Structure formats: C-alpha cells, structure tokens
Amino acid sequence: MSQNNQAVNEVQHTILLVDDDPHILNLLDLILSQHYQVLCANNGQEALNIVTEHSQGQGIHLVLTDQRMPQMSGTEFLAKVRSQLPKAKRMLMTAYQDISVVMAAINELDVYQVILKPFEQNELLLKVRRALECFVAERQQEKLIDDLYAANQALALSQSNLHQMLQRQSNTDMLASLGTLVADMSYEIDTPLGLSITTASSLEEKTQELMSRAKEMNLSKEFMSNYQALAYESCRLISRNLEKAVELLHAFKEFSIDLTGNERRHFNLKQYIEDILLTLMPRLRHSKHSIEIHCPDNIVLESYPGAITKIITSLISYALNNSYGENKVGNMVLNIKREDHAVCMVFEDNGKFVNKETLESLFQPLYGAEHDTSGKWLGLNAVNHIVHDTLKGRLDCESSEEHGTKFIITLPAPNAH
Secondary structure, three states, X not given: OOHHHHHHHHOOOEEEEEOOOHHHHHHHHHHHOOOOEEEEEOOHHHHHHHHHHOHHHOOOOEEXXXXXXXXXXXXXXXXXHOOOOOOOEEXXXXXXXXXXXXXXXXXXXXXXXXXXXXOOHHHHHHHHHHHHHHHHHHHHHHHHHHHHHHHHHHHHXXXXXXXXXXXXXXXXXXXXXXXXXXXXXXXXXXXXXXXXXXXXXXXXXXXXXXXXXXXXXXXXXXXXXXXXXXXXXXXXXXXXXXXXXXXXXXXXXXXXXXHHOOOOEEEEHHHHHHHHHHHHHHHHHOOOOEEEEEOOOOOEEEEOHHHHHHHHHHHHHHHHHHHOOOOOOOEEEEEEEEEOOEEEEEEEEOOOXXXXXXXXXXXXXXXXXXXXXXXOOXXXXXXXXHHHHHOXXXXXXXXXXXXXXXXXXXXXXXXXX
16 A cells, blocks of 8 residues: 555545535535545535634645536635635536536646546545545645755754854853743742732731721721831831842843843952852752852952853853752852962862763763753853853863862953952
8 A cells, every 4th residue: 555545544534525416415425424524515605614614624635516506606616715725635526518617627726636427436436535645645745845944954054164053052042041041030039029019918908997097086006006017017028028129130130131242341250150140049949959159259350241151150050960960969169269360260069970081072062962951051162162262261171079070260360350
C-alpha cells in the first residue's frame, strides 16, 4: 500500500456533499459514509452555513457538489466556498455534458474532478480516494517545504560568523533573562504593594468609623487612642513597604538598562553588584543556595556596567545549573579587591569538581547551554569575550575537590578610586 493510501486510511477525512435531489444525496451518503465522515446539504446556502458552523471549515477535506441546483449552482457555490476552504479538494457532479461548464470549473475554480451522472459506485469511490490522496500529498508537500525552509534557515545560521552569532545569542539570552526577571520581580513587588493596600484599606475602614462616630458625637478617649496607634503603625507599614517596592523598582530599572545597553560610566562596584543580586534574589530565594559578597565600599570604576551585569548573572547561572546536585546546598562567594591598577574579582562555588579536560572546554562556544532551563544562560565563551574584548581583562578558571570551581577575573582599572 502506498504512503498516500495509508494516510487516507489513517485519517478520518470529512466530505461535504451538496445536492438538491434527496435521493441522490442519500445514495452518496450511503456509499461514502462507510469510509469517511459525511456532511450533507440540500443547497449551496445550507452548505455554506455548515462550513461556517463546522469550526470555520477546519477538517473538511473534500467538497462534492451537484451543478444544477435552484438559487445557487454548483459552480457558484464552489466559487464562494473556495475562500473558506482553500485547501479542500473540489469535485463537481453533473448530468449534462456541458463542456464550457466543465472547462470553466476546472480552469477557474481549480476543480479536481468532474463526475458525470449516472455514476458507478466503484468509480465514484476511486475518484474520491484519488482526490483525498491528492489532498494528503499536497499537505505532505507543504510540510516538506516548511521543513526544507527551516533546514535552510538553520544552515544559513550555522554558516554565519561564530562570533557574531554568539553576540546575537548573548543579546537574545539577556532579553529572555530580562523577561523572566520581570515575572520574578513582579511577584516580589506584589508583596510590599499588597501589604500596603491591605494596611491602607484597614486604615480607611477605621477612618470611616471615626468620621461616623464624630458625626454622632460618640468619640471616646479609648477609641481615639486606639485609632492614633493604628494610624501611626499603618503609616509606618505603608511607608516601609512602599520604600521596599521603590528600591526593587530602582534596582530593576538600573539592571535592565545596563543589561540591554553598552554605556560606559562611573559606578560604585559594590553598590552596583548588590543591585544585581537584588534583582536575582527571587531566583536564589526559590533555590537552596546562597551567595556572599566581599567587596570594599570605595571601589568606583569607569567602565561598562552592562558587561559586569552579564558576567555576574552568567557565572551565577553556571553555578546553579552545573555545580550542584539535587541534595547539595550551594554557597557561592564573590571576593573583590583592588590590586595596583586593576580590580580582581574571584567567583567561587563549593560545588562539583571539574577535571582538567572539562576546564579546557568550558570556554568553547555554547558549552553547557543545553543544561540551562532558566532562560538566563550566557555561554562562558561569551563571558570570556566580554572580559577580553569589552573590558580588556583576563579570565582564568580552576577547580578542586575541596573548594569547587573558581573563576578569576582581572580587569584593568587605572582610574579606579
């Protein structure tokens, strides 16, 4: 059996039959319903209504209509239904050997087959099967074309310059990271804002009670004392929670601007890294792991904060996705110190030991990206490019069974103060 025959048998095709003669319509239904799902209509308008009601025509694979019908002929019906069922095969049935109608149907309406009445049952079944085989073949051809186009697109991408590809990938990943971060930060901001709304609502209710009592001249000393205490505590809670929300929004704003930009400016390194960690805290809080920062308060750099953001987020992502097993509680440490005219950043985790062969592969293009499901992956190869090309620094890596993996980043900072 051919592949198309198998496809015709495996799929429950739907045929729309249109004929104003109920005897012929019943006969067609009896013959075809043994093999296919059949929808019947007595005229063109009824058939159009069926197409509209039948999920906008989705799932109708073949239309078989009589030519001579009152109010709307078969060719008129096919012309109208063509826009609704552009992929369905169309067949026309007529008892009149009108060559002009037949040729117009084939040429203008793309009718697959014209069947002359009276018809023979086996011949009808064969022509319907051939039409559905053609339908299946066309869908398979469309899929092959789509697959070929996708394969050509993938081939074109693989042939592009690797460095440019990594740069685009890093930008895409950072935007994906930003999208994920928006969801995380929204959840974090909802908490202080929700508490503020709840507290304000409670204060509003108590204030309405105060106004009602004042109107009734029923204000007691005890009530006023309780109200003052409630008002003070409510204002304090609202102020504290709104300040927390503003702090989160400010950190996220700076993070998102620097993540997607490439502006060189002065910034306090410790404060900036703390802002980065504040935006990453939702993810860290949901894990079992922690991170410590040891950095002098007075290191001010003139550099690219966006590059620092990408480096920190990528190293944390690497540690979370590669260094720890399910039962391992991770502790990451970032030590920063100033050395002459340079700043040394040492990021280390207490996770898995990485052997020498793997260490040498860490900075290969896209190494480890397949393990990341967080949407925050930026390959270590791209991190290496950022350190060397953007920041003109040096990136080294070492690992031991006792202390885990350590990344040492040395950045030139002649203007650090």
